Amino acid sequence: MGKNIVEKILAGHLVSGNLTPGEEIGIRIDQTLTQDATGTMAYLQFEAMNMAKVKTELSVSYIDHNTIQIGFENADDHCYLQSVAQKFGVVLSRAGNGICHQVHLERFGKPGKTLIGSDSHTPTCGALGMIAIGAGGLDVAQAMAGEPFYLACPSVIRINLQGQLTPWVSAKDVILKVLEIFTTKGNVGTIFEYSGDGIASLSVPERATITNMGAECGVTTSVFPSDELTRLFLGSQQREQDYTELKADHDAAYARTVDIDLSQLEPLTARPHSPDNIGTVSGMKGIPVNQVCLGSCTNSSYKDLVTVAKILKGRTVHPDVSFILSPGSRQVLDNLARDGYLADLIASGARLMENACGFCIGNSQSPKSGAVSLRTSNRNFPGRSGTMDADVYLVSPETAAAAVITGRFTDPRDLKMDYPEIQMPRNLVIDDSMIIRPDHTQSNIEICRGPNIGDPPSSTPLPDIISGQVTIKVGDKITTDHIIPAGARMKYRSNIPRYSEFVFENVDASFAKRALALKEKGGHNIIVAGLSYGQGSSREHAAICPMYLGVRTVIAKSLERIHAANLINFGILPLNFLKDSDYDAIDQGDDLEISELKTAITEGRKLIVRNKTKGISFPVRYTLSSRQKQMILAGGALNIRSGQ
Ligand code: MIC
Ligand code: SF4
Secondary structure (H helix, E strand, C coil), X not given: CCCCHHHHHHHHHEEECCCCCCCEEEECCCEEEEEHHHHHHHHHHHHHCCCCCCXXXXXXXXXXXXXXXXXXXXXXXXXXXXXXXXXXXXEEECCCCECHHHHHHHXXXXXXXXXXXXXXXXXXXXXXCCEEEECCXXXXXXXXXXXXXXXXXXXXXXXXXXCCCCCCCCHHHHHHHHHHHHXXXXXXXXXXXXXXXXXXXXXXXXXXXXXXXXXXXXXXXXXXXXXXXXXXXXXXXXXXXXXXXXXXXXXXXXXXXXXXXXXXXXXXXXXXXXXXXEEEHHHHCCCECCEEEEECCCCXXXXXXXXXXXXXXXXXXCCCCEEEEECCEHHXXXXXXXXXXXXXXXXXXXXXXXXXXXXXXXXXXXXXXXXXXXXXXXXXCCCCCCCCCCXXXXXXXXXXXXXXXXCECXXXXXXXXXXXXXXXCCCXXXXXXXXXXXXXXXCCCCCCCCCCCCCCCCCCCCCCCEEEEEEEECCCCCEHHHHCCCHHHHHHCCCHHHHHCCCCCCCCCCHHHHHHHHHXXXXXXXXXXXXXXXXCCCCCHHHHHHHHCCEEEEEECCECHHHXXXXXXXXXXXXXXXXXXXXXXXXXXXXXXXXXXXXXXXXXXXXXXXXCCCCEEEEEECCXXXXXXXXXXXXXXXXXXXCC
């Protein structure tokens, strides 16, 4: 039988296990990426591994998230990252050069290669025919040290795109449709592979919008074939030599096939407060809009921004709207400027921000109280914008532009104008002067360590009895933004004790204090959660900070892939309820006990949780490979390395 694209790439990189869905496999990693908000911790962990240089074909460190620099903390992190990159042979993309996923797509991604990145939207590069996976910083550090990346072998779902998009409907509407079909939960352990005649009309940046937001479905990654359009894209980046063709065999098998007819799609939106809460834009018609944010790693290609520039040319931003523009990369900004489109955008009243994550991560441009904000980014979790009661809708650039003009939710097909035809420039301006390549002739590079740079965190081995309290009980779809907020708090990423004060800040502000108090009395903190716990970002701080506060286990109805791996990496035991009624029977504040942990886990026996407050017991399940059991017993991956 023939192979699909995923099988071809995985088979070429397999170092352990069999390609049987669900079984743990180890794969060789060709490329890594980090960004500054997760990168400092990843490099601190890499330093602790005592390696002379990274062992990958390419590792790139991006500075794109924490660029606001109020106080010394962000700048301290940047200085650390620049010096550590020089020391260990890592390429550095400086602040101002753009958002990691956009820049990696433009300058570094290669068909057929593997990439892991300490950011959940790393799958963006699947648009180039890569297996590109988001992971915790520690997993990325291990890959930089030349170790395999371990994951449950995914099953492959084929998304068959047919037909062509109609005017005013674009790639964002395709992925919103995918989110409507698959939702944000229940897709752990799968990969989306795109195929069908519809892909012939989707350029690489359009494909990237689709692979980027596959992350919201919780899939391991998404991948497109590498075809003529890939060759054209790489050629426009003066990288045609990086092109290889990659396609599925005609008799390749898939776990499931889902057909989407592109010609039937209409402009869609993800309504507050989840990327899978899909509705039609025409259904929202007339809702007053206060803010429109264009950019982020989802929708800030040259084509996206030129489309908006052409729609806005000669018009003025509606007086009730604040229109924010964050180009995805310096390359996009350079080309917009050269071709005159930037002038059109500025003339219309756009507020030009840095080429960085900015509004998307809520570290700037929080909307007013109760605002309606339309964003071309990928997440609209509650509070992520920095304004707790704002209603954030995710939309395409076309829908965003329509609201900029009218001040209301408007179906862009109702704008009385022709859909702008965009010609990609023949010669893009390519300027890598903000990318610093390591100078291998230099030795003795001193690492720049300001006061914001702490030590990598550590934990103690798993006790034989977890005895403690349900310090918090939460419901379904708790995101890492709920667990540890980013935005204004993100500057403490390199300072774990300080950042830990904000765990569950927007869910229960007293959590951190209560948890620390119990830890100091020798008790263990237990988190009880519903479905799909740990959705969203890859930030390992959602595990490290709870670990610091003394959390030893999370008992959930289900957990998302990256977060579950991060918990294990930091010695927190992820457990699953067998019955929903067991979840219902627990209350916050209950005293729980799980005993004989070491022998039960070593021998693979089931665990029983005793609820001492209620006088009842219930069994729980865990899925740990033998490698993960070792990590859990040792209290985390770093303890295994240091031989604790
Ligand atoms: C996000 O979009 O939530 C982030 C910020 O890019 C995160 C990474 C982080 O928390 O630093 C992600 O998606 O992994
Ligand atoms: Fe940055 Fe937003 Fe993309 Fe995360 S989703 S990498 S914060 S632009």
